Amino acid sequence: MKLAQLRYLVAIVESGSSISAAAEKLHVSQPGVSRQLKVLEDELGLELFVRDGRALTRLTPAGQRVFERAQRVLRETQAIRAMSLDARDPERGSLSIATTHTQARYVLPSVIESFRKRYPKVKLHLQQGTSEQIAEMLTAGQVDIAISTGARERLPHCILLPCYEWHRRVIVPKQHPLARSKTLTLAKLSTYPLVTYVFNMTGPASLPDAFAAAGLEPDIALTARDADVIKTYVRLGLGVGVVAAMAIDPREDADLVSFDAAHLFPRHLTWVGFRRGSFLRRYSLDFIQGLAPHLERNQIQKAERATDQSAVDTLFAGAPLPIYA
Amino acid sequence: MKLAQLRYLVAIVESGSSISAAAEKLHVSQPGVSRQLKVLEDELGLELFVRDGRALTRLTPAGQRVFERAQRVLRETQAIRAMSLDARDPERGSLSIATTHTQARYVLPSVIESFRKRYPKVKLHLQQGTSEQIAEMLTAGQVDIAISTGARERLPHCILLPCYEWHRRVIVPKQHPLARSKTLTLAKLSTYPLVTYVFNMTGPASLPDAFAAAGLEPDIALTARDADVIKTYVRLGLGVGVVAAMAIDPREDADLVSFDAAHLFPRHLTWVGFRRGSFLRRYSLDFIQGLAPHLERNQIQKAERATDQSAVDTLFAGAPLPIYA
DNA sequence: GTCCTTTACGACGTTCGTAATGATG
DNA sequence: CATCATTACGAACGTCGTAAAGGAC
Secondary structure: OOHHHHHHHHHHHHOOOOHHHHHHHHOOOHHHHHHHHHHHHHHHOOOOEEEEOOEEEEEOHHHHHHHHHHHHHHHHHHHHHHHHHHHHOOOOEEEEEEEOHHHHHHHHHHHHHHHHHHOOOEEEEEEEOOHHHHHHHHHOOOOOEEEEEOOHHHOOOEEEEEEEEEOEEEEEEOOOHHHHOOOOOHHHHOOOEEEEEOHHHHOOOHHHHHHHHOOOOOEEEEEEOOHHHHHHHHHOOOOEEEEEHHHOOOOOOOOEEEEEOOOOOOOEEEEEEEEOOOOOOHHHHHHHHHHOOOOOHHHHHHHHHOOOHHHHHHHHOOOOOOEEO | OOHHHHHHHHHHHHOOOOHHHHHHHHOOOHHHHHHHHHHHHHHHOOOOEEEEOOEEEEEOHHHHHHHHHHHHHHHHHHHHHHHHHHHHOOOOEEEEEEEOHHHHHHHHHHHHHHHHHHOOOEEEEEEEOOHHHHHHHHHOOOOOEEEEEOOHHHOOOEEEEEEEEEOEEEEEEOOOHHHHOOOOOHHHHOOOEEEEEOHHHHOOOHHHHHHHHOOOOOEEEEEEOOHHHHHHHHHOOOOEEEEEHHHOOOOOOOOEEEEEOOOOOOOEEEEEEEEOOOOOOHHHHHHHHHHOOOOOHHHHHHHHHOOOHHHHHHHHOOOOOOEEO
């Protein structure tokens, strides 16, 4: 058994059981991959893939178990390599981040700006997606860290640290009837068409739930993936917008009136996460600290070594978090 | 980075930072180990060992972290190999068990007898020790499974399954004044010299605690590591014996009178454990089932895949256990 | 015929053990 | 001078890529 063989196995699986696709991804010849797979199968005495004639179709049950172990082996070796790189040159490297539009557009710019000043040689990669896509990218190892909201239970092999909490705000154009109202209620809101996020985006569909709990049915005129789109349609008079508090920019959105909706909808938690057992490079720790300054460095490092999420939850239990409202 | 290099690194550390000792253990030449260590250090750009002149003295901090990762890599590859062996020939292999004297002498004989009948080609290795030594052997990977009592919290990277509970029994020679007593009390016991286990052997020193809770002070005449020694001194009239219920053999101990002491001392739990993430061969599962027939096979396999002990505890919460009394 | 995997073959690189050297107490 | 780690060297082994062949659709 060799590390290269395990790497090939994982690449084949991640290429949809295709040897040629894996070879291309690995920048090696295709016969080389084919041969090493055979050598591995011979050594283990196991058929790792179900063969349909000559073509590989899927993993066998035994292959699945070997694959999972192989993935863990490669994660460990990657961590060792990351430690090596960090020791050689802590200023250089790359950091891939999966996150939502809201974070990427409204929260991260200032964090990234100061991060770039501190680490000009680190290449940053922002990957945007839905909560589900972010969870998938993180667990699949396509990104180093993820910043998202809700869906904490969908990430069993990850460590999630609390960043901040936030409420929704309601936005209307200045000429809208609601613009002069003093207190906002769900009943009042339910009489207007609403423009808000696609429901699965921030985990549980808490907005419809909040109305339902009050015995009301909201009139959802339009749902969109991001606050910029929502604001555009609010400006067009299509309806009343409901967006995350972070998405309100005092200058850019001076033409809109916004209301705190903390008393109407449940609070949300934004977290930053990484795969359990991964090694966080120094600049990754600094990035997380820039994003969540209330986290102390040794707390983050404790979380890095934690073996499960519940230990991390107790570590941060009761600690106050920033709140956007 | 190669698997062999990681294997060499781990062997060097486990040989007390000695290259020549590691080479001998690995059955390879000593220059080969030295060279591969150097290659690994060069590739990582890290000094893994503190050098005193030319001799290695201990791991550097970075070396310690690499070593821990390397250990995990090797554990995974060992698990893959174990899967391979199980698929090739599930009847053949070896099973190393760390356990206490009480289990080895009184509980395991019947379990092992039927195991040998079912798996005559599997080599069994029984390692005896104190709770602490058993925990150490299990975490260090010197044994495949451990069977012990108490000290559950000292095994953070292991999965422990409940086997059975047990109470102590009090033993006296037939001519002893207590032999004709009807009901046993702590007060009565405290008036006689006692012969019992060394206290740290079964975790918390529950025997002195039980007396202390009743405001009594026991007269401990002698403590020993195992029930056979205790029984010997009880027969000599040295005092009243207090041993685990399993240690009473109706035939062998027909010359002694024994009393149930369930109402006097707390109940103990005997568990069987393995390192988290290890692969249990089919015969290992069967051994565990022979030891704890109340465990269902799919429960054991669920526990095998569990990522932490608490998940296992909830899996077995409320399930009835056999009790020796 | 096209796509994908496997086999054949020759060149290259790597690793091993033996032997010798260096350093340390 | 005994012990331990490192360096030197030649033989053996393994792996790679190119080229060709074998099946399946």
